[in-house]
Amino acid sequence: MxxxxxxxxxxxxxxxxxxxxxxxxxxxxxxxxxxxxxxxxxxxxxxxxxxxxxxxxxxxxxxxxxxxxxxxxxxxxxxxxxxxxxxxxxxxxxxxEAVDYPITPKEHGTEFLMDHRHLWLRSKRQHSVMKIRNEIIRATYQFFNENGYVKIDPPILTGASAEGTTELFHTQYFDEEAYLSQSGQLYLEAAAMALGKVFSFGPTFRAEKSKTRRHLIEFWMIEPEMAFMDHDESLEVQEQYVSFVVQSVLMNCKLELDTLERDTSKLEKIKAPFPRISYDDAVEMLKEKGFDDVEWGVDFGAPHETAIAESFDKPVFITNYPAEIKAFYMKPDPERSDVVLCADLIAPEGYGEIIGGSQRIDDLELMKQRYEEHDLTGPAYKWYLELRQYGSVPHSGFGLGLERTVAWLSGVEHVRETIPFPRLLNRLYP
The missing domain is CATH 2.40.50.140 (Nucleic acid-binding proteins)
Incomplete structure (x- = not known):
């Protein structure tokens, strides 16, 4: 047999x-x-x-x-x-018979292991991380399929950017300029107007020259978009989805978590609902923790997110960021025009932001105003404006970074171990 x-x-x-x-x-x-x-x-x-x-x-x-x-x-x-x-x-x-296999049971340096990533994947540790990654993907499809979402595949080559073009990879698309996608969100908004609730799962690219343990140049995102859904309802979907994924990993990856010596008692606490604090409260919290350089209007970095997360044993939503530091498509808070209806979900244990989401602007005139403020005059954005012209409705969405989530659930320190062949600032091999 x-x-x-x-x-x-x-x-x-x-x-x-x-x-x-x-x-x-x-x-x-x-x-x-x-x-x-x-x-x-x-x-x-x-x-x-x-x-x-x-x-x-x-x-x-x-x-x-x-x-x-x-x-x-x-x-x-x-x-x-x-x-x-x-x-x-x-x-x-x-x-x-294999001869002189380069990765022996002795200790090897990170660069050596990365140069031999095609072989390092065979190790018990890397095998466990990849199995956890696979379970997150499996559970993701289960969650959205069972809740009435339609899988949509947005294009990877785009003529427009979701959040500005400064950190995009440019390429020539015959006789016009194109970019590698940094998000499928804009296209998913169009799909949500046709199908109600949709999600995508695919690669995204950021030409961001970062060397931190949280950043990759090429990574995968899960991006749901929902018509007739406001910001608070979207937050409920996010916490239910994350809770479902965590519990699925705990149930189906016990051997892998044990191999990685993951403290599962911390993961067992991850059940909805999650705590929520406003950006205003987060600024005050950071000042109390000794971050004297934090003023209202600045974006938070990794040390700030870690410090905030230390106060909670579950992921925490930071809501209502200043409009000036967020993307053009986010809807202003009806009660405060200086902040938008958005939230970042910060994972515990120092793993940082794993979800960014918002309610999108659905008013045509306000979106025209945003176009002017952000100089979005090219024809590449015409179709996105038309979504507000023909049957606009309240809608919301979010994006979850797969590799950061894998790092968090598996307990590995660096996202380079969470994707089969990582693309880093100085690494395109193997």
Missing amino acids: KTTISQVPKYEGQAVTIGAWLSNKRSSGKIAFLQLRDGTGFMQAVVAKNDVAEDIFQLAKNMTQESSMYITGNIVEDKRSPFGYEMQVSDIKLIQ
């Missing part, structure tokens, strides 16, 4: 064959312990000299790291193992 490591619990007491790689091994006299991986998981295989032919035992003792094989044996329960099962080997067929 050919199977995978993840399916092994179904075959306790039976002989199976698995296609696997050797991630590590140790041997002592008449027994060899092989640490196997097959992409679905990790498992120990025990090769006893008295139970196999001599050539099989010698193969097991001499096999090199990352050699590939078909390995056959009986599945038995092993309560000492995190996985809970091991294989008692009866046969091994070598597929390819």
